[in-house]
Structures are given as C-alpha cells and as structure tokens.
Amino acid sequence: MSQGLFPTWREAPADAETRGTVMLLRAGYVRKLGSGLYANLPLMQRTLQKLEALIRQELEGLGQEVSFPVLQPEQLWQESGRWAAYTQAESIMFTVRDRGGRQLALGPTHEEVAVVTVRDLIRSYRDLPLSVYQIGRKFRDELRPRFGLLRTREFTMKDGYSFHASPEDLHAHFEATADAYGRLLRRLGVEWRSVEADSGHIGGAESREFMVLSAVGEDEVLWTADGRYAANAERAVAGSVDVTPSPFVQRQRQHTPGAGTVAAACTLLGCKSAHMVKNLLYDAVVARSDGSLRVPVLVSLRGDHSVNPTKLWNAVQTRSRTWGGGTLISLDTAHSESWAQDQAAGLPLGYVGPDLPDTVLARRADVFPAFLRLCDGGAAALRNFATGANEPDWHLSGVNWGVDLACPEVTDLRQAQAGDPAVHDPAQMLQSARGIEVGHVFQLGTRYTTAMNATFAAADGTTQPLQMGCFGIGVTRLxxxxxxxxxDARGLVWPTCIAPYEVVLTIVDMSHAGQLAAATTLYGQLRAAGIDVLLDDRPVRAGAKFADADLLGVPYRVTLGRRLEGGEVEVHCRRSGEVRRLTLDNVVADLRVRLETPLA
Structure with a gap:
C-alpha cells in the first residue's frame, strides 16, 4: 500500500447521498469530477474488471464480444424513428457536430448500430441465430444525476444484441440470457428480483428487469408472497377492491358548489370516491415533420385510483394514428390556456365530464381539433356512478356507460400500489420494495429491423425482417x-469474486523486524498461490490500518502482531466478523480453501 494510490478519508463530501456512495468515496474507489462524472481509481478499476470477467464467464456460449463506436451518425437514429424521442422527449442524448456539419450522437445505447452492422452480413436463415455483446462506455445527459454511480452521465455497460429467424428462437435466447443474469446475481450474493418491466423508448413486446433490492432504489417493485408475480410499479397491474353498491338509483343533475375535488364532491353527494369517475386533462406534444402538434387528452378514472404516467404515455404514443402519426415528446398535466377556445366560459375545471365537448378546443393548426379520450378499466366497470356535468358547481349522479354517456376507449391506465389485490389471486396482496435496476432484457421483435430494412431469406424463400433481442447490464451501476x-457502518463488504483484493496483510508494528519479515514472506507465498493480496506496510498506527481494511471491504484481513512470537496470526473475515488464530504455516492453505467457497 505504501507504493500505490490508496487514499482513504474519514468523511465523505456533503453531497454524497447514499451509504454506498459515501463508502466508495471514503475508501478511495472513486472521485467525483462534476455532476454525474466520476473517476475510477485503482481499487474501483480492479473491482470493475473482475465484475466484467464474471459477466463474460456467464455469457460464454451465448454471444460473441464486439466493440461498436461510441459516435453514431444521426441518420441511423432517423431510420429507426428514435432521434426525436432521444433528443426532444427525454433529451437524454448528447449530440455533437463534426467539422463538416454532420450531426452525431454519443451513444446512450446501440440498437441502431447493431442493426446496421449485421444487416449486410446476414443473408439467409442459415446465418441465424447471431448474438453479439460489448462492454463499454455509454453517455446519457441525465436531467438530475444523483446517487453516485447509480445515475451518471458516463458509465460502463454491457449491452448485447441478438438476431433470429423466428419469435420462438428469440424467446428461447431471451430466457437463456435471463438465466445467465440470474446466475450472475446469485454468484454476487445480493438479494434481487426479476420483474416484468416497461420497455420505454427501447420498445418491444416484452421486457424484464433485474432489480437489486435497496432502500435507495429509484424503482418500486410490486410483488406477491406466493412468488407468482413481480413487476416494476410502472408496469404492474392490480385487481380492484370490490365497490359497495352505489347510493345512486337514478340519473340526477346535482348542485355541488365549491366541490371541485373528488373528496369535496363525494362529501356533498354522499358517496365514496369509488362511486365516482374523475376526468383528468393532459397536454400531449407530438413532434412531426411539419412541426409540433398539441393533442389534448381526456382521461377517465375511478375516483379512488390514480394515473400511472408510464402507462398513459404508452397509451397515447400507440394511438398516434389518431392525429396522423409523430413522436410523442411530452405529456403533462394540461395547461389548457394553450388550447382552450375560451377558458373563462367554456372549460369547467374541477367539474369536467367524460363527454366534455370538442368545441372547447381552439381552432388552430398547432392544436388537434378533438380530445384523445381514454378510460381506465376500473372506471369502465362502474355502474350508477357520479361524474362532472361540464358546468361549474354541478355533477351528474346515477350515470351509466352506454345509456347516459358513450364510454371512451378502454385501456389500463391505473397505478397499482401495495395493498391492492393481485390479478392472478385476489387473496394475494401486492407488497412493495425499492429496487435498483441493474439489468434489462428485451424482446424487440421487428421494431428496429423493419424500420431499418434488415431482412433475411427464410427457409420458404420469402424475405422477412429479422427478429431482434436486446440485453443490458449496467456494470458501474451494479x-x-x-x-x-x-x-455496513464500517465500510464496504465486497463479495469475494469481485473484491479488488481477496486478502490484506496488516503489519501492526512496522518497526518490528520479525513482523515485517513474516509479512513479506507470507505476501510472496499468497501471491505465488494465485491469491490477490494487499500488504499494508504504511507507517501508521494499527487502529487506522484495521479501520481502513474494513472500509475497503477486503474479504480477509491477516493481522501480524504480538501473537507472531508464538508463531500465530489472526485471520479476520470481513463479512461474518469471525476471528481465527492460525499458525503461519497454515495460512495459505486455509485461505485457499475459504476463497474457493462462494460468498465466504
């Protein structure tokens, strides 16, 4: 240690938000350079290299390693139709121009590059399947980089891409890769769950996330105790709690002054929120070749339910045919002044009904002339419900779909939450946990290959688009x-398989010739045995060395101190806290056995 870069600190910077970030900074694994930018110091580099090696071991036989360029031409993203989504909707992609004025992207992901690389290499079904992966740098212009390495602007990622002749073969490879991810996480000894997930801007029909459970996780996982269901809250579905019979027996128009909220309206009407259909307004902004278009969205929802923003985004985007296509770039709570014909006279906020007329919309080229009307299934199932009357201070009660009101298009828009009954078994209640997404696997189907004209000659002689999969692991995030x-409170506790060093030798008294000689000899023996060993030969007090060994998270500490006079050393296990006394002659053999035991 006296000859290397091993800085440790008693305190972490004030902006270190999580315990993991604090420990990585204090232990000298990383140094923060700016918002979302970190330098990996030698200890972190060794850990990441071991983690990458572990990933390669688990992917053996599932793909060939390649390296794609970080700089990507804009044209590729225009071909796939994702340029607007990444530069406007999420604004997550760094873009640059070369000296010739051509626009390039710093790759946040590599689907387009993978497709264009293989489309000229694959001609026939005989060339399939093909699976490639890379481990390299990615760049994302995060709006709020935070939580250390969990959300950064530059990071290391393993991303893989596979191509198949049939959906069945794609599914088989999807499951094989998911199994490999599971084996990796089991080897690392972390608590994790595989969950159904939303595919986001990557797209595709099915995707699955791998979550390491942690209180600092940005994602919520909803799961059932029987092990039959787990999903990201963005994707999760739930059954509805049974609704008591409606108190309304006939249709009435009721005066509800000052009752512009569900709670206030229910108080005046004498009903529960589950007996009401609330109607929410949103602004969708769509990027099209002829400019942006504002699409007003009207969502009908049961009064005791809330909207899932991800489900709503997906529902609006998939209905782009309604307004002639385009890429959804924003979807927010309505700013009705931007599209209402006469807000003061024609828009009864707080009293909106599912049948709010399109005539309230301004007649302008940049505003779509009709609401996109969507209804969640929970609201669609209600009978004799209450809802807004499209007039300030008035509600309708005893209303029924198909009799009094036309039901909008029904789709799942509800935010599931802990305590809701599961769809597969109403006796199972959804439970909640926080998770850090460390892996994501997608069945993309023909989403990219159709758009980018990547085809192959099938066995029957027809030309078909390639079936595609995508598989990622965030290496630095993991x-x-x-x-x-x-x-723990003392520092890091690395799994042996990725610890930067497996053993640290701690010399208690550097002025003691016997301790120094014994440590030097043992250091050479451990290295000869293939064990990653670190010799703490710094001229500092023993207590500081012990504290640093715990902080660094090295699995085993061998202490060479006063017991050496009797031919013994102490071997301390970082994870269990167990301390054993061994003779010098037995240390190497004992550690070799323990290091071969998983999660020692």
Whole structure:
C-alpha cells in the first residue's frame, strides 16, 4: 500500500447521498469530477474488471464480444424513428457536430448500430441465430444525476444484441440470457428480483428487469408472497377492491358548489370516491415533420385510483394514428390556456365530464381539433356512478356507460400500489420494495429491423425482417448496487469474486523486524498461490490500518502482531466478523480453501 494510490478519508463530501456512495468515496474507489462524472481509481478499476470477467464467464456460449463506436451518425437514429424521442422527449442524448456539419450522437445505447452492422452480413436463415455483446462506455445527459454511480452521465455497460429467424428462437435466447443474469446475481450474493418491466423508448413486446433490492432504489417493485408475480410499479397491474353498491338509483343533475375535488364532491353527494369517475386533462406534444402538434387528452378514472404516467404515455404514443402519426415528446398535466377556445366560459375545471365537448378546443393548426379520450378499466366497470356535468358547481349522479354517456376507449391506465389485490389471486396482496435496476432484457421483435430494412431469406424463400433481442447490464451501476446492499457502518463488504483484493496483510508494528519479515514472506507465498493480496506496510498506527481494511471491504484481513512470537496470526473475515488464530504455516492453505467457497 505504501507504493500505490490508496487514499482513504474519514468523511465523505456533503453531497454524497447514499451509504454506498459515501463508502466508495471514503475508501478511495472513486472521485467525483462534476455532476454525474466520476473517476475510477485503482481499487474501483480492479473491482470493475473482475465484475466484467464474471459477466463474460456467464455469457460464454451465448454471444460473441464486439466493440461498436461510441459516435453514431444521426441518420441511423432517423431510420429507426428514435432521434426525436432521444433528443426532444427525454433529451437524454448528447449530440455533437463534426467539422463538416454532420450531426452525431454519443451513444446512450446501440440498437441502431447493431442493426446496421449485421444487416449486410446476414443473408439467409442459415446465418441465424447471431448474438453479439460489448462492454463499454455509454453517455446519457441525465436531467438530475444523483446517487453516485447509480445515475451518471458516463458509465460502463454491457449491452448485447441478438438476431433470429423466428419469435420462438428469440424467446428461447431471451430466457437463456435471463438465466445467465440470474446466475450472475446469485454468484454476487445480493438479494434481487426479476420483474416484468416497461420497455420505454427501447420498445418491444416484452421486457424484464433485474432489480437489486435497496432502500435507495429509484424503482418500486410490486410483488406477491406466493412468488407468482413481480413487476416494476410502472408496469404492474392490480385487481380492484370490490365497490359497495352505489347510493345512486337514478340519473340526477346535482348542485355541488365549491366541490371541485373528488373528496369535496363525494362529501356533498354522499358517496365514496369509488362511486365516482374523475376526468383528468393532459397536454400531449407530438413532434412531426411539419412541426409540433398539441393533442389534448381526456382521461377517465375511478375516483379512488390514480394515473400511472408510464402507462398513459404508452397509451397515447400507440394511438398516434389518431392525429396522423409523430413522436410523442411530452405529456403533462394540461395547461389548457394553450388550447382552450375560451377558458373563462367554456372549460369547467374541477367539474369536467367524460363527454366534455370538442368545441372547447381552439381552432388552430398547432392544436388537434378533438380530445384523445381514454378510460381506465376500473372506471369502465362502474355502474350508477357520479361524474362532472361540464358546468361549474354541478355533477351528474346515477350515470351509466352506454345509456347516459358513450364510454371512451378502454385501456389500463391505473397505478397499482401495495395493498391492492393481485390479478392472478385476489387473496394475494401486492407488497412493495425499492429496487435498483441493474439489468434489462428485451424482446424487440421487428421494431428496429423493419424500420431499418434488415431482412433475411427464410427457409420458404420469402424475405422477412429479422427478429431482434436486446440485453443490458449496467456494470458501474451494479458495482454500486452491491455497495449499497452489502456495506455496513464500517465500510464496504465486497463479495469475494469481485473484491479488488481477496486478502490484506496488516503489519501492526512496522518497526518490528520479525513482523515485517513474516509479512513479506507470507505476501510472496499468497501471491505465488494465485491469491490477490494487499500488504499494508504504511507507517501508521494499527487502529487506522484495521479501520481502513474494513472500509475497503477486503474479504480477509491477516493481522501480524504480538501473537507472531508464538508463531500465530489472526485471520479476520470481513463479512461474518469471525476471528481465527492460525499458525503461519497454515495460512495459505486455509485461505485457499475459504476463497474457493462462494460468498465466504
């Protein structure tokens, strides 16, 4: 240690938000350079290299390693139709111009590059399947980089892409890769769950996330105790709690002054929120070749339910045919002054009904002339419900779909939450946990290959688009997720398989010739045995060395102190806290056995 870069600190910077971040900074694994930008110091580099090696081991036989360029031409993203989504909707992609004025992207992901690389290489079904992966740098212009390495602007990721002749073969590879991810996480000894997930801007019909459970996780996982259901809250579905019979027996128009909220209206009407259909207004902004278009959206929802923003986004985007196509770039609570014909006279906020007329919309080229009307299934199932009357201070009660009101298009828009009954078994209640997404696998189907004309000659002679899969692991994110879950108050607690060093030798008294000689000899023996060993030969007090060994998270500490006079050393296990006394002659053999035991 006296000859290397091993800085440790008593305190972490004030902006270190999580315990894992604190420990990585204090232990000298990383240094923060700016918002979302970190330098990996030698200890972190060794840990990441071991983690990458572990990933390669689990992917053996599932793909060939390649390296794609970080700089990507704009044209590829225009071909796939994702340029607007990444530069406007999420604004997550860094873009630059070369000296010739051509626009380039710093790759946040590589689907387009993978497709264009293989489309000229694959001609026939005989060339399939093909699976490639890379481990390299990604760049994302995060709006709020936070939580150390969990959300940064530059990070290391393993991303893989597979191509198949049939959906069945794609599914088989999807499951094989998911199994490999599961084996990896089991080897690392973390608590994790595989969950149904939303595909986001990557797209595709089915995707699955791998979550390391942690209180600092940005995602909520909803799951059932029987093990039959787990999903990201963005994707999760739930059954509805049974609604008591409606108190309304006939249709009435009721005066509800000052009752512009569900709670206030229910108080005046004498009903529960589950007996009401509330109607929410949103602004969708769509990017099209002829400019942006504002699409007003009217969502009908049961009064005791809330909207899932991800489900709503997906529902609006998939209905782009309604307004002639385009890429959805924003979807927010309505700013009706931007599209209402006469807000003061024609828009009864707080009293809106599902049948709010399109005539309230301004007649302008940049405003779609009709509401996109959507209804959640929970609201669609109600009978004799109450809802807004499209007039300030008035509600309708005893209303029924198909009799009094036309039901809008029904789709799942509800935010599931802990305590809701599960769809597969109403006796199972959804439970909640926080998770850090460390892996994501997608069945993309023909989403990219059709758009980018990547085809092959099938066995029957027809030309068909390639079936495609995408598979990612955030390497730096996974390292910090482990630090979050496995660290304790004293420091990091690395799994042996990715610890930067497996053993640290601590010399108690550097002025003691016997301790120094014994440590030097043992250091050479351990290295000869193939064990990653670190010799703490710094001229500092023993207590500081012990504290640093715990902080660094090295699995085993061998202490060479006064017991050496009797031919013994102490071997301390970082994870269990167990301390054993061994003779010098037995240390190497004992550690070799323990290091071969998983999660020692």
């Amino acid at each position: 390292a910090q997720a482990i630090a979050e879950q496995l660290s």
